Amino acid sequence: MFVWDERFYFDHAATTPLHPRAREAMREVMDLPLANPASTHAPGRAARALLERARSTLAELLEVDPKTLIFTSGATEANATALYGALRAQEKRRRRVISTPIEHASIRAHLDGLSALGYEVDYVDVDQEGTVDLASLDALLSEDTALVVVIGGHNELGTVQPLRAIAERTRRAGAYLHVDAVQMPASMRFTIPEIQADYLTLSAHKVGGPVGSGLLYVAPGAPFEPLLKGGEQEGGRRSGTQDVVGAVGFAAALRALWDELAFHVARYHTYAHMLIETLRASGLNVFKNGAKEGLAHILNVSLCGVPADLLLVRLDLMGVYLSRGSACAAGVEKPSEVLKHLGLPVNRVESAVRISFGPSNDETSVQEAAQTMAQVARALSRS
Amino acid sequence: MIYLDHSASTPVVPPVLEAYVQAMRDHFANPHALHALGEAGSVLLEAASRQIAGLLGTDERHVIFTSGGTESNNLALLGLAEANTRYGKRVILSAIEHPSVLEVGKRLVKYGFEVVRAPVDRTGRLDLEAFESVLTGDTVLVSVMAVNNELGSRQPIQDIARIVRKKTSAVIHVDAVQAYVVDAIDMGVWDVDALSLSGHKLHAPKGIGLLALRPGVSLVPQMEGGGQQFGLRPGTVNVPLIAALARALRLAAEEREAFVQKARSWWLRLYEGITALGGEVLSPRDGAPHILFAAFPGKRGEVLVRALSERGVYVSTRSACSSKRQGPSHVLQAMGLSEVLATGTLRFSMAKTTTDEEIEGALNALADVLKTI
Numbered sequence: 001m002f003v004w005d006e007r008f009y010f011d012h013a014a015t016t017p018l019h020p021r022a023r024e025a026m027r028e029v030m031d032l033p034l035a036n037p038a039s040t041h042a043p044g045r046a047a048r049a050l051l052e053r054a055r056s057t058l059a060e061l062l063e064v065d066p067k068t069l070i071f072t073s074g075a076t077e078a079n080a081t082a083l084y085g086a087l088r089a090q091e092k093r094r095r096r097v098i099s100t101p102i103e104h105a106s107i108r109a110h111l112d113g114l115s116a117l118g119y120e121v122d123y124v125d126v127d128q129e130g131t132v133d134l135a136s137l138d139a140l141l142s143e144d145t146a147l148v149v150v151i152g153g154h155n156e157l158g159t160v161q162p163l164r165a166i167a168e169r170t171r172r173a174g175a176y177l178h179v180d181a182v183q184m185p186a187s188m189r190f191t192i193p194e195i196q197a198d199y200l201t202l203s204a205h206k207v208g209g210p211v212g213s214g215l216l217y218v219a220p221g222a223p224f225e226p227l228l229k230g231g232e233q234e235g236g237r238r239s240g241t242q243d244v245v246g247a248v249g250f251a252a253a254l255r256a257l258w259d260e261l262a263f264h265v266a267r268y269h270t271y272a273h274m275l276i277e278t279l280r281a282s283g284l285n286v287f288k289n290g291a292k293e294g295l296a297h298i299l300n301v302s303l304c305g306v307p308a309d310l311l312l313v314r315l316d317l318m319g320v321y322l323s324r325g326s327a328c329a330a331g332v333e334k335p336s337e338v339l340k341h342l343g344l345p346v347n348r349v350e351s352a353v354r355i356s357f358g359p360s361n362d363e364t365s366v367q368e369a370a371q372t373m374a375q376v377a378r379a380l381s382r383s
Numbered sequence: 384m385i386y387l388d389h390s391a392s393t394p395v396v397p398p399v400l401e402a403y404v405q406a407m408r409d410h411f412a413n414p415h416a417l418h419a420l421g422e423a424g425s426v427l428l429e430a431a432s433r434q435i436a437g438l439l440g441t442d443e444r445h446v447i448f449t450s451g452g453t454e455s456n457n458l459a460l461l462g463l464a465e466a467n468t469r470y471g472k473r474v475i476l477s478a479i480e481h482p483s484v485l486e487v488g489k490r491l492v493k494y495g496f497e498v499v500r501a502p503v504d505r506t507g508r509l510d511l512e513a514f515e516s517v518l519t520g521d522t523v524l525v526s527v528m529a530v531n532n533e534l535g536s537r538q539p540i541q542d543i544a545r546i547v548r549k550k551t552s553a554v555i556h557v558d559a560v561q562a563y564v565v566d567a568i569d570m571g572v573w574d575v576d577a578l579s580l581s582g583h584k585l586h587a588p589k590g591i592g593l594l595a596l597r598p599g600v601s602l603v604p605q606m607e608g609g610g611q612q613f614g615l616r617p618g619t620v621n622v623p624l625i626a627a628l629a630r631a632l633r634l635a636a637e638e639r640e641a642f643v644q645k646a647r648s649w650w651l652r653l654y655e656g657i658t659a660l661g662g663e664v665l666s667p668r669d670g671a672p673h674i675l676f677a678a679f680p681g682k683r684g685e686v687l688v689r690a691l692s693e694r695g696v697y698v699s700t701r702s703a704c705s706s707k708r709q710g711p712s713h714v715l716q717a718m719g720l721s722e723v724l725a726t727g728t729l730r731f732s733m734a735k736t737t738t739d740e741e742i743e744g745a746l747n748a749l750a751d752v753l754k755t756i
Contacts, residue, residue, distance in 0.1 A: 014421075015619060018407060030403070033386070033394035034589070041688060041697040043386060073450030073590065076618035080606040106617060109607030205619060210407065212450065212590050212621035227605075229490060230453040230483030239483055240453030241392065241583060243590025 007365035010322040012206075012358030013155055013183060013298055018249070019208030019359070025252035026210065026245050037242050038233055051244050054251035058215060061254055063191035070216045070234045071247050075182045075203035076106040078216035081227040081238065082178045082199040083110050086147045087119065089223030094146035094175070097121045098137065100161075102130050102338045103151050104180055111149070120144075128342050129291040130159035132166060141173035148177045152195070153184035156325040156338050156354055157290030158298030160184070167196035176222055182206050186358070187265055187295040189258050198222040202254075204246065208359070209253030213246030260359070268296035268357045271366040275299065275355065278370035284377055287348055289339060299355045300339075302348040305381040308335070311353060314376045320369045322355050385696040385741045385748070389584075390532050390561060390674055390732035396586045399631045403588060406626035424622045431629035435593065438636050439578060440569035442598045447616045448625050451592040452560045452581030456483040456526075458616065459556045459577050459594055462602040464491055464524045470552050471521025472496045477509050477538065478717035479531050481558055485713065500717075506667035507536030507718050515546050522553040529562035533701045533714045533730060535666045535674030537562075544574040554600060560584050560592075564635050564734070565643050565671045576600045580632075582624065586734070587631035591624035635735075642735045646672035649733050649742045653677075656746035660753055665720065665728075673733045676701075682727035682756060687749075690756060691729075694748040699730050 006017055018026075029050055035043035037051045052066070059066035072078045087097070099111055101123045111121050125136040132150065141148075148170045153160045163179060170177040178199040184190060185207045192200055199222060204213035218224050218237065230239030257264075276299075279286045285304040303311070308324050315322065325336040339349045357366075386394075395403075410424040429443070436443040449455045464474055476488050478500040488498045501514045509527060518525070525547050527538050540557060547553055554576040559568055564585050570578055577600060582591040594616075596602060608617025635642075650672045654664050662677045679687060684700035691698060701712050712728075715721070731745065 023407075027404075030395065030400060030588070034392065035386070035388065035697070036392035036583075036589075039388055039391045039697075039699055040685075041388065041692045041699065043384070043697050044388075044391065047392075073454065073621075074618045076606055076608040077450065077454075079608075104608075105610070106606070106608035109617075113607065210621075210623065211619050212624055228453055228457050228483075229486035230456065230481065232482070239457075239486070240451045241581070241589050243450070243588065245588055246590050 005319060005365075006360040007362055008320050008369055009360060010320070010355045010357065010369065012186065013354065013356035014323060015205045015211065016186075016208050016358050017360055018210060019253045019256045021256035022209050022249040022253035026249040029245050029248045034244055037244055038231060047244055051242050051247055054247040057251035057255055061258060062217070063193055064217060065220070067235065068217050068220060070218060070238045071242050072214040072216055072238060073212055073243070074205075074214040075180070075201050077227075078201040078203075078214040079104070079106045079180055080110060081216055082201060083107070083147070083149065084227045085218070085224040086176055086178065086199060086222070087114070088225040090146040094144050095119050096142060096144040097147050097149065098124060098140050098145055099149040100124055100126055100132055100151060101341050102126060102154060102157075103149065104155055104182070107149055107151070107180060126342070128344065130154050130157045130338070130342060131291060132161050134162065134165055134169065137166065137169055141169060141175065143174060145173055145175040148175055150177065150179055152179040152181040153188070153295045154290065154338075155183050155298070156336055157300050158294030159291040160188070160294055163195045163197065171196070183295055183298065185254060185257065187268065187297045189261050192217055204250035204253060207253050207257050209250040210246050213243055213250045215250065264359055265296045267363075270363070271357050271361065272296070272299045274363070274366055275370045275373075276301065278367070279303065279374050279377070282374035282378055284374065284381065289344065289348070289352055297357045299357070300352060301355070302344075302352045303377050303381070304347050304351050306351050306377045307380060308351050308353050310380055311373075311377055314380070315373060318372055318376070320372055322353055324352065325354055385744045387696070387698050387731045387733060387737070387741065387745055389734035389737070390730065391699055392583050392589065393586045393734045394736060395588050395627075396634070396736065398634060399587050399627050402630035403623050403627035407623040410622045427626060428620060428622055431625045434629050435632055436595070438632050439595045440571045441595050444613065445596040445598055445600075447594045447596065447612050448620060448628075449592045449594055449616060450590055452481070452558070452579055452584070453483040455579035455581070455592045455594040456481065456558055457487050458602070458605050459579060460484060460487040460491065460524070460526060461605050463554050463556060463577060463600070464496055465603040466601040467523040467554055470523050473519060473522040474498045474524045474526070475501050475514070475517060475522055477501050477503060477527045479503050479507055479536070479714045480526065480528055481532055481560070484526055484528070484558060503536075503717055505718050505720065507531050507534045507670075507714065508667070509538050509543065511539070511542060511546065514543065515550070518546065518550050520551055522551045524556065525553050526556040526558065528558040528560075529566065530559070530671040530674070531714065532561050532674075533712060534676045535561070535670035537670055540573050540575065548574065561671065561674065563632070564639065565646065565673055567636070567639065570595060570597055577602075582628045582631060585631050585635045587628045588624060591621060591628045593628065638735055643672055646733050649737065649739070650675055652742050653731055653746065657749070660750055675731045677729055677731075679727045679729065679753070682753070684727035684729060686756060687727050687729055687752060690752040691748055694751065696745050696748045698745070700728055701730055
């Protein structure tokens with residue numbers, strides 16, 4: 001078994017270690033013989049009660065009716081379900097979609113496929129920090145717009161969108177808003193009513209829960225058709241026997257994370273500051289990418305003149321784990337398409353790395369990692 | 384507690400739980416992250432794929448992990464149909480498939496496919512002559528379940544495959560969710576192209592399943608994303624649940640023979656007991672030994688289930704996936720057993736965790752319930 005130190009894991013935007021409280025909650029349920037939550041007998045009802053308790057916990061945290069939450073196998077499925085469901089249900093009336101050019105792959109690839117189905121997809125302008133230009137959104141919204149799709153907190157940049165303003169504009173045009181909020185809970189406590197999204201995606205394994213559990217919020221009355229068909233679980237909106245243990249872990253993780261969130265976020269700000277200062281002090285040319293006031297757990301920096309791919313490989317060998325951007329580009333570390341799109345100079349794109357913090361990091365490990373990074377980066381920039 | 388509803392779900396057994404917990408502890412990193420942690424996860428993933436491929440008689444690069452049987456069936460039907468339209472647009476399903484196949488069939492109709500439901504006889508077996516007559520050259524996909532989830536009827540998969548190969552270029556999908564624990568599966572020997580399995584029907588946790596393909600079979604993905612699993616099923620790969628599934632599949636294969644023997648004796652004991660109590664066993668004798676479906680004339684199924692459950696005996700009237708559905712069982716209708724529709728039915732389903740005492744206890748409770756109701 002590969003042994004490593006969790007404190008030097010700086011890739012929490014890819015996936016997070018299981019939170020001890022999530023592990024405990026899952027362990028309790030796992031040790032029970034769990035029946036099918038759709039079965040009508042007592043063991044089935046007991047499994048269902050566990051599932052519904054998890055749903056209620058999440059609903060309470062997000063301040064929505066539990067009936068609006070659908071458990072899925074993860075954010076990729078939740079995003080696919082939202083897009084499919086919202087568009088299918090409106091296909092006779094509205095066939096235009098507006099999104100941003102910096103979406104996660106699970107949205108981007110879906111949007112690319114829509115034109116073949118007779119949809120028109122328009123992309124709003126974003127500034128160099130990745131923030132949506134509201135005037136450009138206003139110009140694109142029309143009475144044919146079915147759906148606006150926005151990544152709420154960016155997975156590479158940490159940039160948070162002005163969601164309330166986007167929601168208001170979308171609603172005025174008679175369209176619906178989907179928010180991919182996967183990265184948001186790791187740095188912000190929010191409620192769905194304050195965002196006013198019609199659809200919203202969350203993922204357990206980005207908040208200290210297990211891989212394989214996701215959530216889709218569908219507002220009451222929002223147009224919807226299910227993607228997965230079959231036994232009509234989840235109120236007919238998502239067929240398939242529910243992963244009860246995963247749902248329980250998800251709810252426990254989000255509750256635990258949000259209980260401690262203020263404490264963590266304050267530390268992430270300190271870590272980011274320490275890292276940038278240490279890198280700068282060693283004489284490196286450091287640029288911070290993304291918004292100044294974005295998600296605190298995501299720090300995207302360019303170390304100009306330092307090839308990011310080599311930097312990551314060397315750091316990996318030294319036991320410091322970070323990435324260039326999304327792990328969802330499945331095993332390829334290429335310069336970020338998102339940064340390219342922002343119009344950053346080539347040397348900034350090619351030297352950009354993403355450091356994403358989590359509860360397992362501490363000041364000592366961040367300080368040590370920063371020094372290691374500075375050392376390796378300087379050696380690389382000389383060669 | 385006497386639990387005889389294993390066709391709905393099975394308890395996770397300790398060795399599987401152990402594999403799950405261990406992988407959860409050791410392999411949390413995203414297997415697609417390029418750092419060393421991600422790599423350790425991907426090594427485990429490859430080992431699991433290799434083992435499972437070996438158990439199913441296919442190639443390790445053709446095992447696609449999903450969130451469960453429903454997703455596997457949805458992906459198979461939509462993805463295989465869409466990938467093979469060059470020969471035509473006809474899809475044939477048996478009339479007694481699981482809702483996750485039949486409902487997707489309705490969607491295929493919307494997409495312009497012609498979906499035909501092939502009839503079954505009174506034992507739930509596909510009528511091969513009728514099947515052959517609807518199997519035209521423009522058929523692109525045939526989907527048949529190996530073991531029916533309500534009755535346990537087995538389909539003659541190899542005979543079906545032979546007919547399909549002779550007449551068409553269609554791909555064959557088999558929903559083997561209920562079959563794996565009792566039948567050795569070799570996709571090569573069965574000569575089928577795609578096969579669905581679900582973890583929680585064989586003592587792995589809920590939330591994991593797979594779709595196995597034979598090499599050379601094309602499939603159009605039904606979700607978009609980060610290109611994981613050869614682009615066929617994106618989404619962060621669930622390493623702990625996959626480790627659990629691999630362990631469960633291996634155990635089930637090792638224990639299959641012993642389980643079949645035990646299940647057969649329980650089946651016969653239930654058959655005997657239920658018949659003596661005036662029930663009529665509708666499951667065919669050559670069906671899967673872990674599922675027994677019986678009718679109780681003059682009684683209502685829900686009432687029987689409730690009365691049994693008050694005595695700590697848990698069975699179902701039929702599929703849990705249909706428990707929300709109003710109206711009669713599509714399976715019984717398709718079998719021409721409409722006279723049974725008005726009467727009460729119970730499904731007893733066993734697993735390796737079942738005991739002789741549970742079978743006797745269930746029969747005693749049933750005798751008691753039938754007397755008082």
